[in-house]
Amino acid sequence: MAISVAARAGAGIDERLAQPWWQGLRVKADSLVNFFQDRLLLVDPRTERGATLFHDYFDCVRVALSLPYDLNDLREEATWNRYLAYMMTYFYVCCDSMPGRTAEAYDNLLARKNFFFLHSGKKMLLATSWQQVAQRLAPHEAAVELNDMKDEFLVVKHGYNEPHSIEVDSLLRAEITQGLADEPLAIDRLYAHDGPLGRLGALLAPELRDVTTLYISGNFMYNQINFGAIPVGGGLTLADKCEVHQVLSTAAVGIASARPGKISSAALFGGIDYESTQSGSEAAAVHNVPWNTRRGVPRDLRNGYGPLLHSRAEVLAADSVLTSSHIPTQVFLGSRATEQAVCQLDGRAPSLLHFSTHGFMLAPLYTDSATLALDPCETRYLSALSQSGLLFAGANVTWRGQRHNLRGYDGILTSGELMRMDLSRCRLALLPACRGALGENTNLTGMPFGVAYALKMAGVDQVLCSLWSVDDAATCVYMKHFYHYLTQVGNPAAALKLTVARMKRDGYTSPYYWASFILVE
Numbered sequence: 258m259a260i261s262v263a264a265r266a267g268a269g270i271d272e273r274l275a276q277p278w279w280q281g282l283r284v285k286a287d288s289l290v291n292f293f294q295d296r297l298l299l300v301d302p303r304t305e306r307g308a309t310l311f312h313d314y315f316d317c318v319r320v321a322l323s324l325p326y327d328l329n330d331l332r333e334e335a336t337w338n339r340y341l342a343y344m345m346t347y348f349y350v351c352c353d354s355m356p357g358r359t360a361e362a363y364d365n366l367l368a369r370k371n372f373f374f375l376h377s378g379k380k381m382l383l384a385t386s387w388q389q390v391a392q393r394l395a396p397h398e399a400a401v402e403l404n405d406m407k408d409e410f411l412v413v414k415h416g417y418n419e420p421h422s423i424e425v426d427s428l429l430r431a432e433i434t435q436g437l438a439d440e441p442l443a444i445d446r447l448y449a450h451d452g453p454l455g456r457l458g459a460l461l462a463p464e465l466r467d468v469t470t471l472y473i474s475g476n477f478m479y480n481q482i483n484f485g486a487i488p489v490g491g492g493l494t495l496a497d498k499c500e501v502h503q504v505l506s507t508a509a510v511g512i513a514s515a516r517p518g519k520i521s522s523a524a525l526f527g528g529i530d531y532e533s534t535q536s537g538s539e540a541a542a543v544h545n546v547p548w549n550t551r552r553g554v555p556r557d558l559r560n561g562y563g564p565l566l567h568s569r570a571e572v573l574a575a576d577s578v579l580t581s582s583h584i585p586t587q588v589f590l591g592s593r594a595t596e597q598a599v600c601q602l603d604g605r606a607p608s609l610l611h612f613s614t615h616g617f618m619l620a621p622l623y624t625d626s627a628t629l630a631l632d633p634c635e636t637r638y639l640s641a642l643s644q645s646g647l648l649f650a651g652a653n654v655t656w657r658g659q660r661h662n663l664r665g666y667d668g669i670l671t672s673g674e675l676m677r678m679d680l681s682r683c684r685l686a687l688l689p690a691c692r693g694a695l696g697e698n699t700n701l702t703g704m705p706f707g708v709a710y711a712l713k714m715a716g717v718d719q720v721l722c723s724l725w726s727v728d729d730a731a732t733c734v735y736m737k738h739f740y741h742y743l744t745q746v747g748n749p750a751a752a753l754k755l756t757v758a759r760m761k762r763d764g765y766t767s768p769y770y771w772a773s774f775i776l777v778e
Contacts, residue, residue, distance in 0.1 A: 286321035290343065293317060297347060302355040311352055315361055318344045319368040319385070326376055341369060341701035349406045359420040363387035363411050366402045369702045370474070370506035373714065383508040387413050387420050393511030398470040400507040401461075405476040405703055412464045413507070423460050429453060437481045439725045441769040448768035450488040458487040458495060470500045472510050476703040481724055486772035496754060504778045505704060505713060519747035520609045520684065523579050524587040524602060526594045527613030528569030531562050531653040531668070533592035561653030565690055567733040568613040574737045575611060582744040596649045597666040600674075606683040610717070612647055613690050613736075616708055617669075619644040643673030645707045647688075672711035681716030685749050688712075688722040689732050689774070709777050719749050720777045727773045735760060735774065750776055 293314035300307035321340050327333045344365055352358055364386050371383050384390045390400050394415045402411045402420075408430050410423040433454065436447030446452050465471065473484050484503055485496030495501055504510070569590060579586050587607070589598050594614070602610070648656075652668035680686075688708060704710060709720045727735070738759045742752035753776055760771040 283321070283324050286317060286324060289317045290314070290321060290340070294343070294347075297351065302352050305356075308356045311347070311355060312357070312361065314347065315344065315365060319364070322368055322372055323375060323385075337372065338701055341372075344368070345406065345701065353407075357419060359411055359422050360387055362404050362407070363390075363402055363413065363420045366404065366411070366476070366703070367506065367508045370704055371508050372702050373704065374506075374508075382512050383506070384510065385508070387411075390507050390510055391415055391417055395470075397467055399465065399468045399472070400510050401471065401473040402507055403474065403476045403479045405479075410461060410464075412461075414468075421464060423464065425457065425460065429456055433457065433482075434478055437478060441767065444725065444769045444772070445767055448483075448486055448488065448772055450490065450492070452488070454482065454486075455488045455490075458489050461487075462489065465495075465499065468499050470502070471495070472502045472504050472507050474504050474507050480705040483724060483772045483775050485775070486768060496757075500750070502750075502778050503775050505710065509778075520579070520584055520743065522585050522607035523575075523609035523611065524589070524607045525572045525575055525611040525613075526589045526599070526649070527565070527572030527611070528590040529564070529594040529614050529648070530591045530650050531564065531615075531648060533650040559656075561656050562615045562648060565613060565615070565729055567729040568690065571613050571689070571733040571736050572611065574733070575740045578737070578740040578744055579609075584744070592650045594650050595666065596668050596670045599649065599670055600666070600678065602680070603678045606680040608682065608684040610680070610683050610686040612686070612688055615648045615652075615690065616688065617646060617648065618707060643671040645711075646671035646673075646675070647708060672706065672708050675708065676711040676714035678715045680712065683712075683717045684719065685743075686712045686717045686720045687736070688720065689736050690723070690726075690729070713777065718778075721749065721753065721774055722777060723773045724775060725769075725773050727770060731765060731770050734763070734765075735770070 293310065296310060297314060300310050302308055302311050318340050322337060322344075326337050348361065348365055352361065355361065367383075367385055367387070367390075371385065374383060384393065391413050392415070394400060394413070396415060398415070400413045402413075403409070404411055404422075408425040408427070410425070411420040412423065413420050432452075433447065436443050436453055438444070448454055471484075475482060475484075485494060485501040487495045489495055489498055572588060572590065576586050576588050589595070647670045649668045649670060655667040655669050700706060709722045712720050721739070723732075735756060739752055739756045742755040742759075743749060746752055746755070753774065756774075757771045765771055
């Protein structure tokens, strides 16, 4: 529970002097937020005075969110979640007719999406306002944020006086939501030229008429769309008309993150034995893991995951292509593809990481401190950043209610554990088999808390990942083509575009096969 302003003010001088320097700023920011909230309901945001008061209030909330927080402290989490809730509630309830609404909406989105990156220390040059984004854009470039609560595109270009708004009607939103299913026919209808995404592209078309480079960031359900695959007529997609960068946040526009040059080293994980108990290591210890480790998992998976039949061939094919291009590789197959092997890459990652494995995403769990006290060793499964992850050798033993006693490694690498690693040397990570682009989308930041997000937090430049589960054999073909083009052109985005064209030529014309993979930047 957050400490009240009165309680903070009554703290002894000695106690306040012992606190970090930023605690005093937190007290002041909280006081200002409360000061403005007492006055907001008395003014009309449509008036000049009201608009100024609301703008100053949101500025205070944004400053409060930029102050240091301990991301592993549940009391701290309650505080910054409260600020995020204030920002969203006051804006969407009161400010629909506020002058400068689109500018305020864009800046609030940046503040929400910047939060975890800012506090992880990974990105210090993030834009904090739409003006900064606009200044970083070159002519014929555009940045687009999707505003979740109002369902609108907020478009920014160099020279704009404020972001332009393109609203999405509720009927179109409903059709898009229905198409976001892990099912071939639904996906084909969604990405058809006359389907829901075709109509979404038509809404965007007037703003993109002269655009050659587009930076676009989704939010909530829009994180599940391959924007480059949106049909724009004549059998073409948006990626055919302009260069599409699907980014976690447009705050990173202008930051040189994608390093030039070709891949110089790689570590490949696949063909994993999820039943392995690693003979010769310490014996596995039986332990009843709480039910929440299997929340939201289909009944047929509650006893564990089966092998990915083409995963070994996929990794060996990638290894063959890389080694023939004189790129040194480390290959981890079967029982050697362990969580420990991944963690040993901390601080010394290769320029390419390939994880051909199952991923998991648990249903959100809302709990209290009393529940946490029942089994503190399992609290890692309770935070939003740890409700997803990757499975490695021996994971099924843990999944069924037993846990390895193998120097702290149990075969399950959660996103929360992954994001704490230093993978800043890695230029490209691939997650071909686990719907790695998805994540928990109900949090107040609007970011998809999943494996791809965790890899970006760990410092990886770009992540190639899937939006839905594609046929294992087709994935193997896709990856073979991708590696071929990657070693030829060096640029992951160009290699992805060439791979899509090749898949279509090879008969995989259904969007189900070629639109699943996106490059998250």
